[in-house]
Amino acid sequence: MLTVGSEGLYEWLVTDEQFDLLQICPEVVLGKYVAITSIDSGPLVPTDSETAAGWQSREKVAYSPKVQNVKSLPRAGWDEWYIFENSPDLGTSHLAENVFEVPQEKGHVSVFVNYCLALHQPEMKALAALFWQQIAWIRPESYVADSDYLNFVSSNKTLFGSVRDAVKALS
Numbered sequence: 001m002l003t004v005g006s007e008g009l010y011e012w013l014v015t016d017e018q019f020d021l022l023q024i025c026p027e028v029v030l031g032k033y034v035a036i037t038s039i040d041s042g043p044l045v046p047t048d049s050e051t052a053a054g055w056q057s058r059e060k061v062a063y064s065p066k067v068q069n070v071k072s073l074p075r076a077g078w079d080e081w082y083i084f085e086n087s088p089d090l091g092t093s094h095l096a097e098n099v100f101e102v103p104q105e106k107g108h109v110s111v112f113v114n115y116c117l118a119l120h121q122p123e124m125k126a127l128a129a130l131f132w133q134q135i136a137w138i139r140p141e142s143y144v145a146d147s148d149y150l151n152f153v154s155s156n157k158t159l160f161g162s163v164r165d166a167v168k169a170l171s
Contacts, residue, residue, distance in 0.1 A: 002014075008136070019150075029070060033088060036079065037061055037090070061092075094109060109138070
């Protein structure tokens with residue numbers, strides 16, 4: 001299954017195919033900065049070696065240095081990433097809190113991957129509305145949520161086209 005759509009400046013896709021996105025499209029993160037709001041449904045606490053390599057953790061959000069190698073990104077499933085051209089500061093993560101009960105404003109980050117976000121599903125309409133509201137103020141180049149579904153969202157039309165075509169080629 002592959003579903004594509006758009007919302008404002010962003011194009012999105014959702015698939016239930018299981019594959020390594022960074023293996024087929026490393027350009028999603030190479031030369032960019034990644035803010036990780038969830039890894040295996042929890043916060044990423046950088047190891048000593050990751051900290052030495054430039055990783056930081058603030059308010060339950062882990063921030064990568066500029067990504068030079070996709071293998072440097074920790075992954076475990078149920079991961080959520082915001083990807084930027086410049087080093088970001090998202091504010092406070094509300095990872096363990098109900099997204100419908102926390103502030104929906106700049107400086108407060110809800111985590112959607114743990115709700116098994118699937119932008120194409122009509123029953124996710126209320127969750128998707130909160131997601132798009134958050135994307136509007138965070139303004140990442142791209143967003144990845146990897147759970148039972150892979151959600152990929154990007155304002156970079158060329159990058160989105162590359163990912164969409166690579167996912168289609170898997171089928």
